[in-house]
Amino acid sequence: MSALSQKHLLGLKHLLKSDIDLIFKTADNFKEVLQRPIKKVPSLRDITIANLFFEDSTRTRISFELAEKRLSADTINFSSSGSAIKKGETLLDTVRNILAMKVDMIVMRHSSSGAADFLSQNIEASIINAGDGTHEHPTQGLLDGYSVREKLGELKGLNFLIIGDIKHSRVAGSDIPLMLKMGAKVKVCGPPTLIPKYIEELGVSYEPNLKKALEWCNVANVLRIQLERMDIKFIPSLREYSLFYGINRELLNSVKKNITIMHPGPVNRGVELNSNVADSKQSIILQQVENGVAIRMAVLYLLANRN
Amino acid sequence: MQPRVILDSKKLNITLTRLCHQLIEQHKDFSESAIIGVQPRGVFLADRIYKKLAQILNTKNILYGKLDITFYRDDFRLKSKPMIADKTDITFSLEGKNIILIDDVLYTGRTIRSALDAILDFGRPADVELLVLIDRRLHRHLPIQAKYVGQTIDSITSEKVKVDWKETDGADKVWMTEGKD
Numbered sequence: 001m002s003a004l005s006q007k008h009l010l011g012l013k014h015l016l017k018s019d020i021d022l023i024f025k026t027a028d029n030f031k032e033v034l035q036r037p038i039k040k041v042p043s044l045r046d047i048t049i050a051n052l053f054f055e056d057s058t059r060t061r062i063s064f065e066l067a068e069k070r071l072s073a074d075t076i077n078f079s080s081s082g083s084a085i086k087k088g089e090t091l092l093d094t095v096r097n098i099l100a101m102k103v104d105m106i107v108m109r110h111s112s113s114g115a116a117d118f119l120s121q122n123i124e125a126s127i128i129n130a131g132d133g134t135h136e137h138p139t140q141g142l143l144d145g146y147s148v149r150e151k152l153g154e155l156k157g158l159n160f161l162i163i164g165d166i167k168h169s170r171v172a173g174s175d176i177p178l179m180l181k182m183g184a185k186v187k188v189c190g191p192p193t194l195i196p197k198y199i200e201e202l203g204v205s206y207e208p209n210l211k212k213a214l215e216w217c218n219v220a221n222v223l224r225i226q227l228e229r230m231d232i233k234f235i236p237s238l239r240e241y242s243l244f245y246g247i248n249r250e251l252l253n254s255v256k257k258n259i260t261i262m263h264p265g266p267v268n269r270g271v272e273l274n275s276n277v278a279d280s281k282q283s284i285i286l287q288q289v290e291n292g293v294a295i296r297m298a299v300l301y302l303l304a305n306r307n
Numbered sequence: 308m309q310p311r312v313i314l315d316s317k318k319l320n321i322t323l324t325r326l327c328h329q330l331i332e333q334h335k336d337f338s339e340s341a342i343i344g345v346q347p348r349g350v351f352l353a354d355r356i357y358k359k360l361a362q363i364l365n366t367k368n369i370l371y372g373k374l375d376i377t378f379y380r381d382d383f384r385l386k387s388k389p390m391i392a393d394k395t396d397i398t399f400s401l402e403g404k405n406i407i408l409i410d411d412v413l414y415t416g417r418t419i420r421s422a423l424d425a426i427l428d429f430g431r432p433a434d435v436e437l438l439v440l441i442d443r444r445l446h447r448h449l450p451i452q453a454k455y456v457g458q459t460i461d462s463i464t465s466e467k468v469k470v471d472w473k474e475t476d477g478a479d480k481v482w483m484t485e486g487k488d
Contacts, residue, residue: 003388022391029375029392037400038428041378301378305389 004302008120008127011136013177020181024146026298027291034070034294044073047304050098052108053130054080054091054115059265059289060130060139064107067296073304076103091115092122099125105304108132113170126303134168134229140264141174143295145182147288148219151260156183161213163245164223164272165194167234171264175221176202189213190223190245193234210245214255221262222247222273238271248274252282260284313441313460313468314481322457326438327359329455330407339433340405341370345422346377346393349410351472352440356409370404372397379421395425402430407455411470413439416451441468441481 004019012020033041049068053061061077068075078098080086085094095106105126108116113133120127131137149155160179166172166188179186186204188195195206207213214220225241235241252259261273261283269275278285314322334340337360344353350373357371377383377392408422419437426435440457446464462468462483471480 002391026391029378029395032395033378036428037430040428042424043378043383046384302389305383305386 003306007303007306008116008129009138009299009303010116010120010127010129011177012138012141012174012181013136015138015177015181017181020142020145020178023142023295023298023302024149026302027142027146027294030070030297030301031291031294033297040070040072042072043301044068044071044304047071047104048074048076048102049105049107049300050076050078050103051130052078052095052098052106052110054085054108054110055131057109057130059292060109060137063289063292064128064130064139064296067293067300070293071297071300073300091119095119095123099123105300126306128299128303131170133170134173135170136173137170137264138174139292139296139299140171141178142299143288143292144171144175144221144262144264145178146295147262147284147291148260150287150291151284152218155179158184158219159217160184160186161189161217161220162186162223163189163210163213163220163247165225165234166190166199166223167194167196168226168229169223171221171223176204180204187213187216191235191241210247211251211255214251214259215257217259218257219260219262220247221264223264224266224268225271242271246270246272246274247277249276249280252277258282262288265289310482310484312480312482314458316473316479319440319457319479319481322440323355323359326455326457327356327363330356330360330438331363333436334405334407336364336366337369339403340407341372341399341401342407342409343372343374343397343422343426345408345410345418346373346375346395348412348470351474352411352470353409355472356438370399372399374408374422374425376418376421376425379424381417381421397429400430401426401432404430404432406432406435407438408435409438411439412441412443412468413437413451413453413456414443414446414468416447416449419451420449440470443468 005016006014051064107128107130109130110132113135115132116127116129129138162172176186180203187207189207189210263285267273267278342357344350373396375393375395377390383390437453438455439453442453442456442459443462444459445461467484469482473479
């Protein structure tokens, strides 16, 4: 297998295991490129990529932009503030206008679930979903899987736990299909109000008790409480959430197991994760960020060369 | 056309020994030199050259790296599928070094053009020389020449030159055939 089965990267649920293996293998090569004195290859020098961020982002946006520059692509950046969106232009019109200026690929973040999927049905260019509402964040899922593989060898047979706001999490939306496809077991843990009703139909189990869930897992991905996506109160207070579902050193020490801790960022320190865990050797949060660039280079490279 | 053997195992070994002595003549004890094999097929030749040099000079201190040039190629968008890279393994700086670039067959010169670009991303070498086992001298697309050549052959485009190694193909052999395989 030497080509992706998909033209776009809309969600990990559409990828085959062989696609994921190919992305990981290609990311290994780019990780080596990033260690060189000159961290740049000319592969995409004839490609122009538009980064459309209709929703705020620091990490993902910088990571994509760096990945594009390391591949020598030309990039343009767009954010909805200060744009004609404010004048009432539709998403499709905005994108068609950008593509009319000979842009080859689109990286898009949008607050509406399915926005990338909608675009892919209406335009020719390759689309990479950089997070759509509460649906998927495929490059985050890939870099999570890649970072775990790097730390623990392989994903097959691992017990992968996701803690927190599963309902609003596009990271969980991508981590779950990735881990299941790669042969890991997945459990979610969090207050019942933040767990999707039919989660078990995905092949995922639910455990309301954090300590029991930690005793089960090898890797725990701690999600951020996304207050901006909660239009009603799903939890009584942040303090109560932290008390029942926050990860701290004492709790981790009481579980007699070496658990790898992940977080997609940005961390609410003291809410879902305490500093004495986030900054410890058990955490691979910064490795996740580092691997993000190599993973995004791999995705861009494989999609750009697919034609 | 029947496949024609250009070098059998015995002749190949003699050629490799000669190439090694030519290298030693130029590079003395290799203290300022580094061997770089081009992935994927050039690495088999580079492995042999490296081992032979280490044996003749009785040292383990020769710098040896492997270079993949996939991301530097000029034809990747012309192929129907993305080209998948091999491992690049260069753990030392190439700054100021005398580089011996090694590939099995020199044909159009485009691979070596890409390799020269790739090498510069690891530092600025003092100079770069090229060693190849087979030089198909009539097919060059670029002004690139090897300094050390195992054997020069005249061939036509439809002919293919294959280099087999004991490690992967069962026997050491260089042979020529018509058409695709």
